[in-house]
Amino acid sequence: xxxxxxxxxxxxxxxxxxxxxxxxxxxxxxxxxxxxxxxxxxxxxxxxxxxxxxxxxxxxxxxxxxxxxxxxxxxxxxxxxxxxxxxxxxxxxxxxxxxxxxxxxxxxxxxxxxxxxxxxxxxxxxxxxxxxxxxxxxxxxxxxxxxxxxxxxxxxxxxxxxxxxxxxxxxxxxxxxxxxxxxxxxxxxxxxxxxxxxxxxxxxxxxxxxxxxxxxxxxxxxxxxxxxxxxxxxxxxxxxxxxxxxxxxxxxxxxxxxxxxxxxxxxxxxxxxxxxxxxxxxxxxxxxxxxxxxxxxxxxxxxxxxxxxxxxxxxxxxxxxxxxxxxxxxxxxxxxxxxxxxxxxxxxxxxxxxxxxxxxxxxxxxxxxxxxxxxxxxxxxxxxxxxxxxxxxxxxxxxxxxxxxxxxxxxxxxxxxxxxxxxxxxxxxxxxxxxxxxxxxxxxxxxxxxxxxxxxxxxxxxxxxxxxxxxxxxxxxxxxxxxxxxxxxxxxxxxxxxxxxxxxxxxxxxxxxxxxxxxxxxxxxxxxxxxxxxxxxxxxxxxxxxxxxxxxxxxxxxxxxxxxxxxxxxxxxxxxxxxxxxxxxxxxxxxxxxxxxxxxxxxxxxxxxxxxxxxxxxxxxxxxxxxxxxxxxxxxxxxxxxxxxxxxxxxxxxxxxxxxxxx
Amino acid sequence: xxxxxxxxxxxxxxxxxxxxxxxxxxxxxxxxxxxxxxxxxxxxxxxxxxxxxxxxxxxxxxxxxxxxxxxxxxxxxxxxxxxxxxxxxxxxxxxxxxxxxxxxxxxxxxxxxxxxxxxxxxxxxxxxxxxxxxxxxxxxxxxxxxxxxxxxxxxxxxxxxxx
Numbered sequence: 126x127x128x129x130x131x132x133x134x135x136x137x138x139x140x141x142x143x144x145x146x147x148x149x150x151x152x153x154x155x156x157x158x159x160x161x162x163x164x165x166x167x168x169x170x171x172x173x174x175x176x177x178x179x180x181x182x183x184x185x186x187x188x189x190x191x192x193x194x195x196x197x198x199x200x201x202x203x204x205x206x207x208x209x210x211x212x213x214x215x216x217x218x219x220x221x222x223x224x225x226x227x228x229x230x231x232x233x234x235x236x237x238x239x240x241x242x243x244x245x246x247x248x249x250x251x252x253x254x255x256x257x258x259x260x261x262x263x264x265x266x267x268x269x270x271x272x273x274x275x276x277x278x279x280x281x282x283x284x285x286x287x288x289x290x291x292x293x294x295x296x297x298x299x300x301x302x303x304x305x306x307x308x309x310x311x312x313x314x315x316x317x318x319x320x321x322x323x324x325x326x327x328x329x330x331x332x333x334x335x336x337x338x339x340x341x342x343x344x345x346x347x348x349x350x351x352x353x354x355x356x357x358x359x360x361x362x363x364x365x366x367x368x369x370x371x372x373x374x375x376x377x378x379x380x381x382x383x384x385x386x387x388x389x390x391x392x393x394x395x396x397x398x399x400x401x402x403x404x405x406x407x408x409x410x411x412x413x414x415x416x417x418x419x420x421x422x423x424x425x426x427x428x429x430x431x432x433x434x435x436x437x438x439x440x441x442x443x444x445x446x447x448x449x450x451x452x453x454x455x456x457x458x459x460x461x462x463x464x465x466x467x468x469x470x471x472x473x474x475x476x477x478x479x480x481x482x483x484x485x486x487x488x489x490x491x492x493x494x495x496x497x498x499x500x501x502x503x504x505x506x507x508x509x510x511x512x513x514x515x516x517x518x519x520x521x522x523x524x525x526x527x528x529x530x531x532x533x534x535x536x537x538x539x540x541x542x543x544x545x546x547x548x549x550x551x552x553x554x555x556x557x558x559x560x561x562x563x564x565x566x567x568x569x570x571x572x573x574x575x576x577x578x579x580x581x582x583x584x585x586x587x588x589x590x591x592x593x594x595x596x597x598x599x600x601x602x603x604x605x606x607x608x609x610x611x612x613x614x615x616x617x618x619x620x621x622x623x624x625x626x627x628x629x630x631x632x633x634x635x636x637x638x639x640x641x642x643x644x645x646x647x648x649x650x651x652x653x654x655x656x657x658x659x660x661x662x663x664x665x666x667x668x669x670x671x672x673x674x675x676x677x678x679x680x681x682x683x684x685x686x687x688x689x690x691x692x693x694x695x696x697x698x699x700x701x702x703x704x705x706x707x708x709x710x711x712x713x714x715x716x717x718x719x720x721x722x723x724x725x726x727x728x729x730x731x732x733x734x735x736x737x738x739x740x741x742x743x744x745x746x747x748x749x750x751x752x753x754x755x756x757x758x759x760x761x762x763x764x765x766x767x768x769x770x771x772x773x774x775x776x777x778x779x780x781x782x783x784x785x786x787x788x
Numbered sequence: 789x790x791x792x793x794x795x796x797x798x799x800x801x802x803x804x805x806x807x808x809x810x811x812x813x814x815x816x817x818x819x820x821x822x823x824x825x826x827x828x829x830x831x832x833x834x835x836x837x838x839x840x841x842x843x844x845x846x847x848x849x850x851x852x853x854x855x856x857x858x859x860x861x862x863x864x865x866x867x868x869x870x871x872x873x874x875x876x877x878x879x880x881x882x883x884x885x886x887x888x889x890x891x892x893x894x895x896x897x898x899x900x901x902x903x904x905x906x907x908x909x910x911x912x913x914x915x916x917x918x919x920x921x922x923x924x925x926x927x928x929x930x931x932x933x934x935x936x937x938x939x940x941x942x943x944x945x946x947x948x949x950x951x
Contacts, residue, residue: 196839197829197939226825226850233840276853285849308852336916338840344833348939360819361942406855409824415941417822424855436855 130342131192131692132160133237136168137258139251141325142182142243146258151237156694156704157773160192160237162220162651163708165207168240169218170711170777175719179211179317180299180324182244188231188330191654193691194412195232195339199351200656202412204228204238210604211301212317212475214535214576217604217720221316222651224411225307227288233335245326250278250291254333263328267297270471271306274329282333291329292319293473294521299323300531302475309470310420310438311410315577315605319473342693350686351415361417363404368421368444370399376407398439398447401459408438411656428464429457430514437467445480448557449507461510468514472521477606481571482534482578484516485556489569493549500526500541507556535576546570548736567736574600574734579608590739591623591630597735597744598640598751601727602709602762604716610657611647631743637754645705649681652708653688681705707772710756710764714777717763717786724752724762758788804871807864807886811846811924811934812948819944821857823850827936827945834927834935842915845924846936859945861936862911862924864888866950870912870923873904887926895920 129152136149154164165187177183186208193201203224210219231239235256248263266274271293278289288307295303296319303319304312313319322328341347367373371388403426407417420440428435439447446466450458469479487505490497498504502525506512519527529537538547547570555565573579599607627633650657685701688694696704716722728748732741749759756768765788769778781787813821825848832843846861868888871879878894879901881887890901890912897919902912912923926947927934937945 197826197833199826202825229825229829229839272853279853284851285847309855310852335841338836338838338843338917340838341833342837344837347833348830348935351939358941358943360814361822361944362817362819406820407822408857409822409941412825413829414822414824415826415939417824417941422855436853 128340128693130340131196133195133232133235133337133339135236136164136189136238136240137236137253138240138242139258139260140243141241141245141249141260141327144260149240155192156692156696158708158711159649159652159688159704161189161194161203161654162205162207162648163704163711164238164652165189165205165220166708166711166715169207170715170718172240173209173218173715173719175721177209177719179209179216179321181209182242182325184209184321184324186241186318186321186325187238188241189238190228190231190236191652192237193653193655193687195229195337196341196347196691197344197351197413198347198653198655198687198691199354200224200411200414200416200658201654202226202228202414203651203654203656204231205651205654206305206313206316206318208316208318208321210316210318211299211320212315212478212533212576213604214533214539215720217575217722218715219316219604220610220651221313221318221605222610222654222657223290223305223307223311223313224414224656225288225290225311226412227290227307227330227332228654229412230288230332230335232339233337234332235335235337239330241322241325241327244324248326248328250329250331251327252282252331252333255336263326266328268294270294271304271473272309272467272471275307278329278331282331287331287333289329289331292322292327293471295473295531296320296323297328298521298523298531300474300520300523301533301536302478303473304475306470306473308438309422309436309467310443312470312475314475314609315477317475341691343690347687347690350683350690354683361407363406365401365403366405367400368398368405398444398459399451401447401451403459414656416656416658423463426460426463427457429461429510430464435464435467437463437470439463439466442476442480445476445557449484449513450510452560453508465510465513465517469517472517474517474521478533478578479517480557483520483530483537484513486534486538486570487516488556489551490546492553493551493569495545495549495569497546500529502526533576534570534578535572538570538572547572572734573606573608574730575604575606577606579606591627593735593739594630594636594744594747595640595643597731597739598637598747599644600734601731601748601751602644602713602755604720607643607647610651611643612657631740631747632750634750636747637750640751641754644709645702646681646684648708648712649684649701649705652704653684655684655687703772706756707774710768710772710774711777713755713757713762713764714774714781718780718784722762724748724760727762761786761788763788804866804868804881804888805886806866806950807881807888807926809926809947809949810864811859811861811926811936812946813859813944814946819942821848821859821944822942823848823852823857824941826939826941827859830935830939831924834930835922835925836915842913842917843922844913845922847909859936860911862888863907864924864926864950865906869904869906870901873900875900882925882928885926885928887928888923889925889928890921890923892918892920897921 138147190204207220248267250263299320301317306312403423406422408422422438424436425434447462450462491505552566682698685698753759763786828844832839836843848859850857878891
């Protein structure tokens, strides 16, 4: 490449122990590893080693934006965090992404990423101002809420001049599912990256200014590709609407792709908030978002338990806070849920773990007469906002049983005894939505693979065992909930045909293709980057399929075109997909080398969290087919030499061979 | 008084023809900004084949803690003090659109136009790499018109016509 497009060309390395800064040359890793997640993985392979725990100073955090970040490529305002995850059970290398305007500003400060290593002796925060890094004392910030500390930092560094990622008390106190967040809403979600930053005594990263200019090879080509998939343009005034009601929800058709079969999904997942006496504003979450897919910002909502006005956002998993309250008798119920919601964000929690894990667990165990109330030291009442406030504070500050819950639900039930506290089956109304269309029938602890409380695994089960198969395959090879970065459950609009007509579901090649496409797409999205909702164009009103570039929502064609338009590196869709396969196998190599990953380990895990819903004997065939389709030995799950050569990853072979993990 | 147009330098006493309009937000009752900054990105990319804070001719102001987002750009003033302030006659009026434009070849990067801009913050950016002032030209050479209006997903931007 005679000229450098897209990539900034360097990654900032920050040693928090010594306070030293240095840089890594990005161009050594591209275009082979594309950007973002791909580069982070390669750095992880080169710099990490077995035995490092999440809170060890030796653990590193790779924070990588993508090749298209800082450009107009749609929804490119995302970074990936990759590190040893304290939330994963057991601790494993995990990635998670977050939006906001930080990713673009990182590029404008001249960096493709940041590597955090070591541990500061005192609370600190990292400032990068016009490309120049410095470490500042966080003594006046440590202990503040995630939103409060950002406001203070914004005042200090200038509104519209800075973008911030930070942690709340949950991160400081090493709650294993603490988030890194920005604004009033954005979060790294799964993985516990906030706790990793807390362990390093790093309160926040503040980006100020930025003079780097990101060259784009072919602007018009990028515009053309984007317009082909552009969301349906429509005006978005502030409106009053009832999102839980089809006729009153203006986004309903977009959420369902205009297909009645997704009505329940729209209602039960995104739209089931009722009785909002405030105007709804659909806000984007990341630079370049064209969708505004279903996150709603409410401002100046009066708090209930204290004086004050609250601004925050709700949508997706977040809406569950409001759902616990919004149809109760009495007044100000939406406000109660919203106050609890924004408190959880202030404290810096992963909402999945709270909303799909801990709170339903306390509710369901009580319903079954399993005593968790004496552990908590208070009666469980999920319809009482004051109970929620006590619960969240107990966990964030590790008070009483909150200290156990701070370890996450999986570690909690493993400690208490899974036979009594995990596996007993609850059947009845769902915890948040007693009027939901389908009652749940599920273990009291709604735990998916590798320790993650998950909406996805519940959704899979609701659709039946066959629909759960691709999700199970994705769970197996991952280290986290794949339902928010791979989306195995919704990528194929012809899955109904598979469920209805395929005679041999476990032996079907379609299941494997479904899971593989989801995996590669998720990986490539994290490299470009794009929003994880990108493949779900149906929810954003994007065209379902597009003949011009393949299968539209089922393909990575648009991503490949955007990559080429930004970088000038011409790739076909097939070549781009293959880069995804390469990165997937690199992930595998790291897990095998550093995290003791074996086929038996993941079989045991997936068997446990499938809860006897699928035929495990038949599933063995599916798994063998799955490994083989990924280029791995169908018995051991280790990458084969032939596949490594095909992926141009031969250099991984010696280390894998040394530990007996070459397939 | 003679109207000064494209190719003719605009001297300090000239009467300037009105621009056809300027980039503005629509009434909030009609649509609002969703805080995506697409307008900034596409603006920079179309003009400079690159994106960066110093290349925008349109800006989004945002406060996520108050839920306030709005976009602003050059008002294409009827009496453009920026044009009058330029010591190099680098500013001119586009014949077709009336946009107040900067001739990059002539601009010496003195930033007098930025200082002369009567609104706060100034609606003219400064590219410190090229040492040139940059401002909204209503995408005068673009067949599809202003790219910010074209690509805004909420249709909250419009070319507000001067009457």
